[in-house]
Amino acid sequence: MHRFLFTTLPWNDLGLLARSLPIARGLAARGHKIAFSNPAKAPRTLISEAGFVNLIPEHPIYHLRKLSLSPKGISRLIRSKPWENDGMSAFNFFIKLITAFPLRFAPQTPEVWDMDHAAAMTGMMNANFVKANCEAFIKLARRFRPHIIVDFWNPYACMAAKVMKIPLITVIQADQHPMAKGFIWWKPHPEKVPSAVPAINRVLAAFGVDQITKIEDLNIGDLTLIIGTPATDPLPVGARGQYIGPVLWQDEKARLPSWFDTLDGEKPIIWVYSGNPRYSKKASTLDSEVILFASIKALAELDVHVVLTTGHHSIPEEYLPLPDNFHFAPYLPGLSLAERCDLMIHHGGYGSCQTGLFTGTPAVIVPTFSERESNARRIASLGAGVFILPEVTETGGKKIAIDKFKEKVTHVLRTPKFRKCAKRYSEHIRSFGGVDMVLDLVEKVANDNVY
DSSP states (O other): OOEEEEEOOSSSOSSSHHHHHHHHHHHTTTEEEEEEOSSSHHHHHHHTTOEEOOOOOOSSHHHHHTTTTTTHHHHHHHHHHHHHHHHHHHHHHHHHHHHHOOOOOOOOSSSOHHHHHHHTTTTTTTHHHHHHHHHHHHHHHHHOOOOOEEEEEEEHHHHHHHHTTOEEEEOOGGGGGSSSOOOOOOOOOOSOOSSHHHHHHHHHHHTOOOOSSGGGGOOOOEEEEEEEETTOOOOTTOOSSEEEOOOOOOOOOOOOOGGGSSSSSTEEEEEEEOOOOOOSSSSOTTTTTHHHHHHHHHHSSSSSSSEOOSOOOOOOGGGGGGTTTTTEOOOOHHHHHHOOSEEEOEEEOOOHHHHHHHHOEEEEEEOOHHHHHHHHHHHHTTEEEEOOOOOEOOOOOOEOOOOHHHHHHHHHHHHHHHHHHHHHHHHHTTHHHHHHHHHHHHHHHHHHOOO
């Protein structure tokens, strides 16, 4: 038996969980011990529902990650007295928090060129912040003593693995490979883009670890697994890594609710998945509220059934009550739902794109972030869907023309070629790799490195 620590970027989204949970479940079924690490609310819920242990790094900044950065959230933090569980005084707790808190951020922009740019926007230009997160994962690794770290886009966990000399397996998208052109591969890369690499290299140097030239270098592990196929997610010849096809999560016991079977079968069924509508009170690059707004405005007027899910997120009150033809559930088994739907509408998350390809369900995508636009463009290039780019408003929010959105929805519903293309690529990706192959590759790394 081996111990595997699964780490994911601590965003409050479920996309990375959708590809990590099937691998974790397979390894657990083979007798290995599994632990996850993600402090965000929605991932914590899904990890718990899947029956896995979730280890939160022991650092004040991770207590803060679990709460909102509002006066109410700070008040809740103080009342909970987390320093007592961490074995330190309140004074030392807040000194540690303040010294690690990031002060430099790259400006928020709708165009996020690559992982390095995204990292700079989320605080990684601050060496103290990077060091605190890296040390937190080093401490977590010392506590759990994993034989292998299996990472899904968490640079701090990758750094900790290199510092601790723990074998690292990474599962990435093609756009996250150091030989890729980043998220916006259809445009020339600007010369000057904010970078987190100098701060990261200061921390790596302090730990005596080799420097990197780009943050994507951290994504190359002892084994690098690439989601998708060369046809759906191309990389340059010679790129290190192995394609593994689709990896998607659905609980074996999960079933669609009874109300789903009562829907009128004569009407098209559209699944709208918004993901997280709002990451905070202030408009964010990642927010998917535009999908809620556009879908409610446009689909209420169509003779269709709409199944709306948010991935364990709540719907903002101003969108309630929903139109009569809408049916809401915070979370439903995605593969089962997509198979029964005529169309998916989503934010361009990679897991959503893969779900549509896997089930042969065409899509209308409203990408809310450059990485999601990359995914949307690839789906459109395969003929399995269309996308519509939102405009950024003066307040940092997003908007789309409702008439144009409705036109694209009806066009995809009425045009058989989109479903035919989605079905064709469903057959393609189902024949490529898969979870069983991943489990064999992961176990081989474990067996070769653990004595």
